[in-house]
Amino acid sequence: MILGNLSIRYSERFYSALLSLYPPHFRIRFAPEMLQLFRDCCHDALEKGEVAVVVVLWLQVSRDLFISVVRERGRDLIRPIGAEHPLGGIVDVVLIPSMVTANLLALGPILTLLIGGGAIMASDQFVLTSGFFSFAIGSLAVAASIVITKLRPTVRLWVKLSA
Amino acid sequence: MNKQSKSNVAEKPVEHFLPLTPAVFHILLTLADSEAHGYAMMQEVTRRSGGTVRLGPGTLYGAISRLLEDGIIEESEERPDPEMDDTRRRYYRLTKLGGRVLAAETDRLADLVRAARSTKLVRKLKPA
Numbered sequence: 001m002i003l004g005n006l007s008i009r010y011s012e013r014f015y016s017a018l019l020s021l022y023p024p025h026f027r028i029r030f031a032p033e034m035l036q037l038f039r040d041c042c043h044d045a046l047e048k049g050e051v052a053v054v055v056v057l058w059l060q061v062s063r064d065l066f067i068s069v070v071r072e073r074g075r076d077l078i079r080p081i082g083a084e085h086p087l088g089g090i091v092d093v094v095l096i097p098s099m100v101t102a103n104l105l106a107l108g109p110i111l112t113l114l115i116g117g118g119a120i121m122a123s124d125q126f127v128l129t130s131g132f133f134s135f136a137i138g139s140l141a142v143a144a145s146i147v148i149t150k151l152r153p154t155v156r157l158w159v160k161l162s163a
Numbered sequence: 164m165n166k167q168s169k170s171n172v173a174e175k176p177v178e179h180f181l182p183l184t185p186a187v188f189h190i191l192l193t194l195a196d197s198e199a200h201g202y203a204m205m206q207e208v209t210r211r212s213g214g215t216v217r218l219g220p221g222t223l224y225g226a227i228s229r230l231l232e233d234g235i236i237e238e239s240e241e242r243p244d245p246e247m248d249d250t251r252r253r254y255y256r257l258t259k260l261g262g263r264v265l266a267a268e269t270d271r272l273a274d275l276v277r278a279a280r281s282t283k284l285v286r287k288l289k290p291a
Binding site: 033063 | 200201202205217219220221222223224225227228252253
């Protein structure tokens with residue numbers, strides 16, 4: 001029984017740590033209830049048998065955790081940007097088009113000139129090359145902006161927890 | 164759940180939420196007669212399905228999260244028995260929309276079963 005109680009204690013700690021894999025808004029809302037549910041399941045398992053039953057429970061919970069983390073992360077990615085923070089949404093809406101427009105106007109041609117090393121290019125070749133660079137940098141800017149937006153709640157939570 | 168999302172949900176027809184997944188249908192069935200917390204839902208679903216549907220914490224609360232967002236269930240402030248119960252637990256209950264969704268899904272499944280039973284093959288293979 002002592003072994004059983006120990007296994008429950010460490011199982012709870014480990015499960016609590018694993019809950020950090022969920023997106024922040026989901027974790028903040030449901031992690032205490034999920035931990036309580038897991039605790040209840042552990043006690044149920046111990047009533048039915050010894051530590052082996054807790055191991056079987058862990059196998060089931062691991063599968064459930066993997067599937068649900070992937071699902072919730074997926075949902076979090078397709079959630080409208082700035083849905084929870086309107087100000088953040090405005091920044092994203094203004095920031096992304098601004099970055100794309102700015103680099104279309106300036107960065108593409110500048111990069112073409114730099115890579116070309118001052119060599120003389122035909123005008124159509126110059127437009128094509130600078131267009132390619134503009135598109136590549138624009139795509140990177142959009143991707144970076146989305147990643148930053150998605151990481152913002154995690155960073156905020158991390159700052160709050162570490163304060 | 165804020166008021167704005169609730170009003171958006173109210174505009175959606177019941178058919179928008181159909182068909183329900185087996186897990187969600189079982190959760191709504193559990194909440195049909197009384198409110199319940201997560202652990203009670205989990206046990207009831209396992210019991211009702213004869214062990215064929217087992218909800219883990221992630222699946223259960225993922226479904227609860229979506230149902231709350233859609234306005235199909237809501238958190239209940241009342242406690243069936245505050246002295247006997249852990250105050251950390253949260254109870255959930257069906258909303259009116261949730262009741263309509265459950266009834267519509269039940270009708271849809273009943274129609275499906277009726278259609279299946281009317282086929283010769285199913286009548287022929289019907290277990291004794």
